[in-house]
Amino acid sequence: MEVETRPTFFRRVMAATPGGEVLLTCLQCGTCGGSCPSGQDMDATPRKLFAMARANMEDDVLNSSAPWYCVSCYYCAVRCPQDIPITDFMYTFKRMAIDEGRYHKESHADFSESFIGYVEQYGRSFEFGLATRYHLTHHPLNMVRKSGLGFQMIQKGRLSTTPHKIHDMPQLTAILTEARRIAAEEEAL
């Protein structure tokens, strides 16, 4: 009897990353973790995450803090002897964790979501709105210290207190709506 099953976690991780099949060739050499500038703050190195992913340890991988400490410096990716796009896999793990609601309330994920919220609204990033909203929510006690820098930035003309909206916002909205529809359609497969 044929049983219809969802692809394994490992398969889904590879499918969600362009050129992701190359993860099959990971040698477990550890060059990635050794090259990582924020590796000391992570609870697992990228190497370990890949071993766990291969063993379909979905909970351990998606609950790991490692992807959230990734600074996107791509040292791991250019040093990987197998040319695995390691940084892209960190983005994939973050997306999967957010999709499953595992990190939604965490400040790391919320920073990305606040940033993108403004981009989806105006078409441009809006640092002032982002900084005030994000820090008031997550680090209210730091606001006093942060606001000193913010004030200096405004004085020096480096921070605008009003967002800039692009001209053809309806066009961008239509593109992003369709893109989200395509992404949702694929997740359902």
Next chain:
Amino acid sequence: MSQENGRYLYYPGCSLKATAHAYGQSAVRVVEMLGLTFEEVKDWNCCGATEYMSISSIPAYSLIARNLALAAQQGQADLVSPCSACYLNLRKTNDNMSKHAGLNDRVNRALAAGGLSYEPDSLRIRHLLDMIVEDVGYEAIAAQVRQPLKGLRVAPYYGCLLVRPARNGYNPEYPTHLDRLMQTLGATVVDFPLKTHCCGGHMTQISEETAFELIRRLLDNALDYQADAIVTICPMCQLNLDAYQPQVNAMFGTDFHIPILFFTQVMGLAFGLLPAEVEIEAGITPAVAALARIGTEEPEKAAPRRRDKQALPMPQPRSD
């Protein structure tokens, strides 16, 4: 010059309109002086920085691809970005659409909802630094120098996203074209070991402990080499190293006050522009003292260390 008639499509990115206004201003002035024409991509949008990919992949690629589609509509020319993150995102989207037919199809379906389309590889995407050194060349740049930066010691800082992961022809860990450009302007260039290490990126907002340690290492290393200033090619690197110096000092009990300048500001000064014309005063860490060194003699370097004659010899195996 590889680009016919010196016309380029220009994607400034959000930072150059705000936190890195000085970069935008100085880039436009310098490019003009070099006889090139920048045509801004009409109605461009944010590239999503390092945030959108964490949330949703197809929308993230589509957001970036709208810029590529709009740029391609403005005619055949190289697309130039002064921001390393924008450069990476534009280039990565083009390259991944070119390599992966499935992604190309999905992104183009999304673009079609806005009446747009993009044919991968129809644009060549370049960083402003690469474009200037490759297309103008060091000789033509040297010919524009009116005020050689003699006496100024600079640490050339490339950061991550210019040289990684895109293989743009430079060593991903030890590029030298910014070094050579600074030498061309007459500055003394220090061989900066951490030149491609990370500035912390968005971690200044999310995890100060992580980011400030990375910033501390960079500043400390530049000072080890007695640099008067660090020269950057990226708005994020400039912001992190410049604006957070006081907070880094507070966290580690250090006393850093090293100015962080955009390479186009430094080029402008060498080309004879006034500090105000390249918005030098926009730095949170003042650059006045460093710039006062221009035109002075460099202090004599300490003599190289000789082996101490009193020192013990290397361990030798016993002869008895």
